[in-house]
Amino acid sequence: MLLEKERKKVIEIALNIKKEKLIPLTFGNFSLRDPETGYVCITPSGMPYDTLHPSDIVVVNLDNEIVDGERRPSIEMPLHTAMYRKRSDVNGVVHTHSTYCTAWACRDGGMPCITSEAAGLVGGKIRCAKFVPPGSDGLAEATSEAIGDDKVVLMGNHGVICIDETIDKAFNDAIIVEESAKVAFVAYQMGEVNTLEEQMCEFLKEDTDKNYGQK
Numbered sequence: 225m226l227l228e229k230e231r232k233k234v235i236e237i238a239l240n241i242k243k244e245k246l247i248p249l250t251f252g253n254f255s256l257r258d259p260e261t262g263y264v265c266i267t268p269s270g271m272p273y274d275t276l277h278p279s280d281i282v283v284v285n286l287d288n289e290i291v292d293g294e295r296r297p298s299i300e301m302p303l304h305t306a307m308y309r310k311r312s313d314v315n316g317v318v319h320t321h322s323t324y325c326t327a328w329a330c331r332d333g334g335m336p337c338i339t340s341e342a343a344g345l346v347g348g349k350i351r352c353a354k355f356v357p358p359g360s361d362g363l364a365e366a367t368s369e370a371i372g373d374d375k376v377v378l379m380g381n382h383g384v385i386c387i388d389e390t391i392d393k394a395f396n397d398a399i400i401v402e403e404s405a406k407v408a409f410v411a412y413q414m415g416e417v418n419t420l421e422e423q424m425c426e427f428l429k430e431d432t433d434k435n436y437g438q439k
């Protein structure tokens with residue numbers, strides 16, 4: 225089977241996303257790019273994640289053509305391939321409808337940066353792309369434009385997308401941003417909130433990129 229190890233990795237991430245309660249039912253979609261072939265392994269459309277076999281993961285190229293697999297790929301395939309085309313540094317894409325991120329995506333103005341973890345991830349406020357119907361080419365366009373050089377962007381009235389060097393990192397980003405969205409929600413219920421200044425957010429991002437984790 226083509227890219228069997230990579231297909232298994234996509235299933236592992238889908239199951240972990242489910243375990244972390246970042247998605248109900250079969251919402252969301254996940255993919256990785258194999259740096260050697262340039263092919264993308266993506267979850268199929270509308271199949272329960274706990275029933276997936278590696279052959280259910282669809283292998284596609286950046287022109288949205290199926291290279292290997294019998295299943296229909298996620299309807300958000302154009303969104304994933306748009307990210308890979310735009311960003312050569314990205315090899316993992318995690319798109320969820322996690323509750324708190326989606327709630328922030330239903331408001332104007334994105335999500336304010338109030339936790340050091342969110343600042344370390346994005347370096348400032350988390351922007352929100354305008355609403356475009358799910359599965360459309362317009363969604364891929366609007367989202368890739370809004371994400372710019374960042375790792376995370378909210379998708380208007382829809383959800384959130386995290387992109388990173390690997391799918392494991394994009395998964396971690398999805399956890400961090402949902403946790404930060406939850407904290408921001410709670411903090412705003414409590415009254416006036418101290419947001420982090422832009423310069424401090426930028427410092428925290430640089431510091432996280434340089435010093436966090438093992439060499």
Ligand SMILES: [Zn+2]
Nearest residue numbers: 252358382383
């Ligand atoms: Zn979605």
